[in-house]
Amino acid sequence: MKKLMIGNEAVARGLYEGGLALVSSYPGTPSTEITEFLATYEGLHSEWAPNEKVAAEVAFGASLGGVRAACAMKHVGLNVAADPLFTLSYTGVTGGLVICVADDPAMHSSQNEQDSRHYAIAAKVPMLEPADSAEALTFARDAFQLSEQFDTPVLLRVCTRVAHSQSVVETGERTEVPAKPYQKDAAKYVMMPANAKKRHPVVEARTKALSEYAETCPYNRVEMGGTKIGIITAGTCYQYVKEVFGDTVSVLKIGMPYPLPRQLFRDFAAKVDKLYVIEELDGIIEQHCRDLGLEVVGKEMFSPIGEYSQASIAAAFGLSAAPSVTVDAPLPARPPMMCAGCPHRGLFYTLAKNKITTIGDIGCYTLGAVPPLSTVDSTLCMGASVSGLHGFNLAGGKAASGKTVAVIGDSTFMHSGMTGLVNIAYNASNSTVIILDNSITGMTGHQQNPTTGYNIKGDPAAKVDLEALCRALGIGRVRVVDPYDLAACEQAVLEELAAEEPSVIISRRPCVLLKSVKTAPPLTVAEDKCKKCKKCASLGCPAISIKGGKATIDKTLCVGCEVCVSLCKFGAIGKEGEV
């Protein structure tokens, strides 16, 4: 049946059709929907794991147990899962194992734009890379076969423009693959030195065999057209190349970026006058050409930074751009911001007001870094707020620990904040960690996690008791505040910073976008009472704007959280009819 699917849905469909029995993932844009769509299928187990390392290891266990398994993560998630990946390359698989990784060139929703293809090279595992949803489906489906045939995990790489673009797919039937009976094989699976030494040569031989396979595999293909220009390309760049040049150039389209074929490259290069490599991010295919001694134009013409488009490729070839209109009026930027009624706002206002240094983390609350609150001082990676705070406080002593906090969301705390908190208790820094518990994984679009009490299907599940957990990890001072209560927030923050021992503040209120959250009617400003002090605007709430010096509230946005009410000294904000 013909359907429109985003690349991630197509990956899910392909894994399903390929006989997937288990998927375990941690959400991360642009990979999240792969697992969300898999959760809608019957006949397989799906779950959100606390982090990508756990997810990859769960998938490993399922493969060891004889079934086809997968995990999905964003590019930086693969850093977390890198430890199992590198040794999985040595053990190989029993049931087929596919590790889906979504790169984010241009950083639509990421902290860096690392190129995951380096992992395939470093870990010596094959990687497939589709260029649209139809390929995403077939590559994901057939990856299990490749995995089992070569006894290796397979990386399936998508980038944002494939992951989040809908294109036409043809769906098929699911292949039911019976589980292989478990047989102990310590020499293959117990990676202690004596065994691992015997597995490394197996990995090298496998890579050689895969390189041979790459010469004729269905993932790489030549499309001969005009022979003045030959372009080697992969992923979404293939689409841009075809859009610009159609059949006027010849194309070697790479669907398996590791390992790359040698003879196929040489033959293609011999058929064209001038060879170009067009690939986003790093010059990996280009380097392969250079290693083969081929003369090639690559990163000197195409940037290693950001995304490409048909326009950027046309411009690089000196083709003129289509005429367009530009507006002379200065256009204010529209950066993302915390929603009206966001529970994080009250806490961040408290930190900003008291000029607290804030070691931040990954999630919606990274938006605490943008004006007017501008509270966050650093954002590095998942969990780095808690461990970073410890180092910062040890470096700065009392002067630092008395006015510095870490902020981390509930899901991020489960992911990798816990271990940092153990370290704070164990190595005794006087640190104050604030867990922003909005009872959901927010930024990636509302996924359940171990603190919410529900699993991926929305069914009731074991719920981590954050207070008890923090105490069990060795923190004596643990308290809970409602971030809508500015006075309570300030008292908690100042008291815990003053205390002479490590502490945790749990700022608890569910994300206002959750369907289970009932919002209040919008508030209004009594114009005669507003004294133009603009105090309310310092909250950075999208519902509050200043018109002619006075505050107004947008009724379509306001959810009646009343944080601004407690801030107004003149009693000018309140419920309709009451102010």
Added chain:
Amino acid sequence: MKTTNIMIVGVGGQGSLLASKLLGSLLLDEGYDVKVSEVHGMSQRGGSVVTYVKFGEKVYSPIITEGEADYILSFEKLEAARWAACLKKDGKIIVNTQQIDPMPVLIGTAAYPETVLDELTAKGVDVDAVDALSIATAAGSAKAVNIVLLARLAKLLDIPYEKWLAAIEKNVKPRFVDLNKAAFEMSYQK
């Protein structure tokens, strides 16, 4: 057959994903090759968002760049201006006249460009300015803004009226179908 390029732009949270879903499904049923590129993640949180819808005999790139869009459907005034550079010389902008202040305007560090649609018109751009919020509200829900704007696009595309209504039935939750059909009709007739 040439590819037709449509951009749907607005502010994260305005419901542009339903518009692109409906449009994509309708165009697929009409037998076209279709690509729809969406935005997920951080920029959805009140930021400037853009969705690309492309259809024709064979579509390659999922995105639309400078000077390529046949139509821009904008859920907000400022966003129409922000993406205007993507419009073809003889393209058309359909814009909801609603104004949503971005953060620099809210906190008083920048001014909202109130007359930006006039500037576009003065530069020869074909602008269809619609008070979509009022039409949607009159039809029963402010959330029907997306359908109101789609109805203006429907007048320009070579797809029968009934097919649009069928696409609404197919893509909108059953209890909202009548409301959205009403909003579509009101906007189409206007």
